[in-house]
Amino acid sequence: MNSDHYQFEIGINLQPEARELTVLFSGEGSPKPGHKVGPSVHDYYLVHTILSGQGVFVSEGHAYVCQAGDTFLITPGKLFSYESDKRTPWHYVWAAVQGEQALRLLSEAGLSPEKPVLQGADAAALHSIYQRIRLSFRQSPYPGLESLEASGWMRLLLHRLGLVSRNLENGAAEQPEMIDRQVEQAIRWISLQYHQQLGIGQIASSLGYHRAHFSKAFKERTGLSPKQYLMKIRMDKAKELLASRALTIDEVSSSVGFNDALYFSKQFRSWFGQSPSEYRSRLAPF
The missing domain is CATH 1.10.10.60 (Homeodomain-like)
Incomplete structure (x- = not known):
């Protein structure tokens, strides 16, 4: 158990390969009130979705209050920090990805360095997909297949986020019938x-x-x-x-x-x- 969390689970890709989109690891946690990460930088993309509670995410000096249903993106080389609320600490899931098409696919899903927060998703539906990503890394004799499976679930996650993004941008009245x-x-x-x-x-x-x-x-x-x-x-x-x-x-x-x-x-x-x-x-x- 991570001492800064009430709950902390993680699955790690033992054989990440150079692909369009590769999941490096995925996890779930319930940090303690006021738990803070950063300021720091990563060399991979890291996506968090809030399941309950709230906290503050800071990217390139811009602060975003995030709560259940919100997703935020940490971009390689970009200074970030995030902190759990002291009264209602958040419970979140996350996935780290890399790949030559990672930025394009994330942008299609509505997440980018310019727009690092996406609001209004169905947290429960996304939670189940994150779980499938994490459970892909079950340390079987076939880590390459585990990596492939995780990439597939990650694409489904981005698809779901992309649908949320389109609804927010266009509004229901402007959606094609x-x-x-x-x-x-x-x-x-x-x-x-x-x-x-x-x-x-x-x-x-x-x-x-x-x-x-x-x-x-x-x-x-x-x-x-x-x-x-x-x-x-x-x-x-x-x-x-x-x-x-x-x-x-x-x-x-x-x-x-x-x-x-x-x-x-x-x-x-x-x-x-x-x-x-x-x-x-x-x-x-x-």
Whole structure:
């Protein structure tokens, strides 16, 4: 137990490698009231997130009062100090990182030497990720894999912080409508999985929407219902496959998501005014 802390736990990377982003160590602690670190400098990036209590972080002469949900960044070569509050000492988690892309990734997450504090995160959600980072370093026979695992969890942590940063910068009213993003995701899903037995209800449910609401939003943005859009993708792809002449009609039908070749032919005629075989026969020969 660290004598300056009521609680102190740490996991250390035994095999840090030169990567875009490498976690050197990660820990959790509850320092005693008034516990102070610095003034000092580090040669790595060190991220702290406050779980409860409060304290003061000082970077390059600027003081920031930090409390639960706040995250602060210590930058290599930058003079810093931080001190636990004397009445409500903070409980925090931390992770140290280095790598050629570390600064870029931290900046994407909303933390930089110019903006070393990010406020308003869900401390409990971040806590669980920090724990996974620390527990990656379980001193197994495979420290290289432990390092890789920790880097993955660190990227997830930065992703979560980045979402908080975007909300703070843009405000909810200026955020792109979530339904717009979900429609875009559905379009990508249909465009990649048209050959599967897709159900519109399944897609809507997976994206968190009732089928009727999702279908209405989809049509408003594309001019087609999800079912019509799926059929259009299938029919356009069927024309491509028929033109290649590499597959039989039955094989084309199966390739674009139809189990019944007769039903496929009926749908093809409905869309293009001719059967698949008629369409193929009217194409110019190779």
